[in-house]
Amino acid sequence: MDQRRIRNFSIIAHIDHGKSTLADRLLEETGALTEREKTNQFLDKLDLERERGITIKAQTVRLNYRADDGQDYILNLIDTPGHVDFSYEVSRSLSACEGGLLVVDASQGVEAQTLANVYLAIDQNLEVFPVLNKIDLPGAEPQRIKEEIEEIIGLDTADAVEASAKEGIGIHDILESIIAKVPPPTGDVDAPLKALIFDSWYDSYQGVIILVRVMDGTLRKGEKIKLMTNNKSYEILKLGAFSPHPVELPELAAGEVGFLVAGIKNVHDAKVGDTITHLNRSAETPLPGFKEVKPMVFSGLYPIDSGDYDALRDAMEKLRLNDSSFTFEPENSMALGFGFRCGFLGLLHMEIIQERLEREFNVDLITTAPTVSYQVTTVKGEELIVDSANKLPEVQFIQEIREPFILASIHVPNDFVGGVLALCTEKRGVQREIKYLTANRVMVVYELPLNEIVLDFFDRLKSLSRGYASLDYEFIDYRPSQLVRLNIMINGEVVDALSLIVHRDKVQYRGRELVAKMKEFIPRQQFEVAIQAAIGNKVVARVNVKALRKDVTAKCYGGDISRKRKLLEKQKEGKKRMKQVGSVELPQEAFLAILKVKEK
């Protein structure tokens, strides 16, 4: 294939700005989808992606297009996830491209995450050109948004395409722009092979499927290849491209994008970012590759039914095959039994993993409140990484605790700036910058402790800005902080699963909030139950659940006997699922009230 007839591009867009719909239109316009296949959002393979309108895993699709110049082109669309948690995947996808469509909602304008991804693209020397989507909507203000794009990002919008993916407006113009603006790939077809792995996943029939971008040289079916990080060699069994259905090809040459199957059993052997070369004619140096991502947010996942433990572990192992950023290790909680402490890239990632486990693997889960990992220096000088409160040593053994800080950029309409500033201050933020991007759009930059972000920051931000604020963040560093372990005690016994790491200034407030919330869910028991929040021995909040005073069936005659007895038996069955803390029976809901991410 003549490299001059190839265009590799991504679509960069904020969630809801219409990326998936646009991708569908491009597929339709180029004839890649049959009528029957025109289900919405073809590229979003997971149910979850389609339902939530977000893209999690990168997908590629090869489009054949005869342009207005009469030439046939191959357009490789490399889809990118649009959420803050997945920016590492975005950079992977972008590294396989020469250009990017910046899709901006013609009424909403540029969002924080879009900006971040555009900068990623520009950093990688991609040619980025804007598309204004949803111009059919009554609120569309293409002129204003163009100005915004010029002011904020500095992109020339003179040739920006005005489109409506939903209505099919401007699709042809977009395709022509891709041909005109995205540079064709370069790379020496005859040089030693360098192919970048930019995604891989496990398929139970074929083994690991690798998405590659060939940078130099040519891949051919049947050849022996070598992975440059681990020197393992394989034979290429299948080569091809998705258009969007897999089509086998005899070769993939420099500039092309496609898939490769080589009988690799373990997805960890085909690491994303690795370089593939030929076994007998190896490239000298690998491609730069990617920084490995580390989980930033942690939580416990427990099966509601303890009998599901093994099923949960199997399911997690399967998910991990295709998602190396998800980590888990067994954890045992007095209250919740056996489960796993899991690491995620962020809150959305956590929710997605949880939903996939529940949906695809049919395991009902309790998810504990998300936490971050802390660095602890003990008085003896040991360095610990603590990712859950019950692993935090007692106060007297701690020299210093450091918590992760992030740099958060929030884009928000002028009207809501006050609320955003108040929220950031409440969340212990340090202001770095407030900048008017346009007369009405403000960028607020704060340094914030990540543990405040994982609590409820995003929800609060969305609600105080009526959904208009957008957030992007990056990790900065670990900083010493006045953090303490807040314990919840039931009749004097610490409930390990409910301990939290909290900033000293928030102890009173959180303590009171937690005990009040628990009280709602603890039924009266034979004896009074004291619910306390405490730091070490110091109680900071307390409420009591009064003792049971009446629990008696008044009438129990002929027709009542079996029915009422069975009712009691059923109640007792329910109590069996309660967790015993000392002599107190705590229903699952009491834990969930505190542990769960948020009210659903």
Add this chain to the structure above:
Amino acid sequence: MSNQTLSKCDSNPALYLHIPFCRSKCPYCDFYSQVADQAQLNGYVDLLLRHLAWLRDNQVFASPLGTVFFGGGTPSLLTPGQVAAILDQLQRTVGLTGDAEISLEANPGTVDLARLRGYRQAGVNRLSFGVQSLQAGALQLLGRGHSTREAVQAVAWARQAGFSNIGCDLMFGLPGQGRGELLQDLAALLQLQPDHLSCYGLTVEAGTPFEQLELSGALKLPDEDEFPELYLTVHEQLTGAGFEHYEISNYARPGHACCHNLAYWRRQTCFAVGAGAHSFTAGGYGTRRAVPADLQRYRRSLEQGRDPALTLETFDRQGAMAETLYLGLRCREGVADADFRRRFGLGVAEAFPEALRRCGERLTLDGGRWRFDLQGWLLYDHFISFFL
């Protein structure tokens, strides 16, 4: 527990007749009943007689009945003639013991002196009046369809008609009722000199209009913390007036405990006829059966000569042990450890060590019998579920 109260109750089988008809439905009641006219009642009595005949023909009855209980619904909708027809048939077929207790539940608004005389002549020797309260406001709220005056009058007529065993039902824990109001109600009730009192804390049952009211916030019942005081007030007043508190909700003058109900709590055999009636046979570890509360089905079964009852549950040893305590510990007489051991081969403490431990001092062995104290009764469901 005086032996005098209970000794008259023997172990002869009991018979329950269910009359699933009322003049109107009370908003707190979850029993099966329908509003019916006299023609329907006649038809129903025919079915009862047929059912009794079926039981006789199939050799279900073994020995003379010790108790007969007309329950409902509102059995006092039956005419004395209908009651007599039923009792005559019983007398002719299975037979009644010489001192058989024959009870009939009556709504005070449905009876007059003549009718009560008729019942007495038919053989009824115990009346249980659904008085519920002697306060007008309370009666109206409960939707009883009878007045305070009617209740007082009915009890007086019953005496006049020759009844020497009269029971009244009382409800407490009514909306807006404090200790003061309850004391007034109790005093007024004691004026009637009943022989037996069933005192129920008002319970909101699922599916009743009261449940709707409560959910909507329109029914303000005394809260859980006020209940014990009311319950203990009833206990003090009635035991002070010479009544024995012989079951969680039941009080009797010496010698006037309801043998029929004791049969339930002692897990003695009780036959049952009528749609919605439950029977229990003590053979083996016990079997409980029920006639579905469906009049059409009831008629069809009997017309086709089939047994209208379905087996509800057949007990195994563990189930029988648990239920023996679940029922027996409702009574002041409690459960005799020796009886239990004779029946099941081991004592209560061996069968339920953990449950006994958890009941602590609320449940004790005294004079060979296991009994709950009053505080234990207040949390009866909580404690007894340890045994289930």
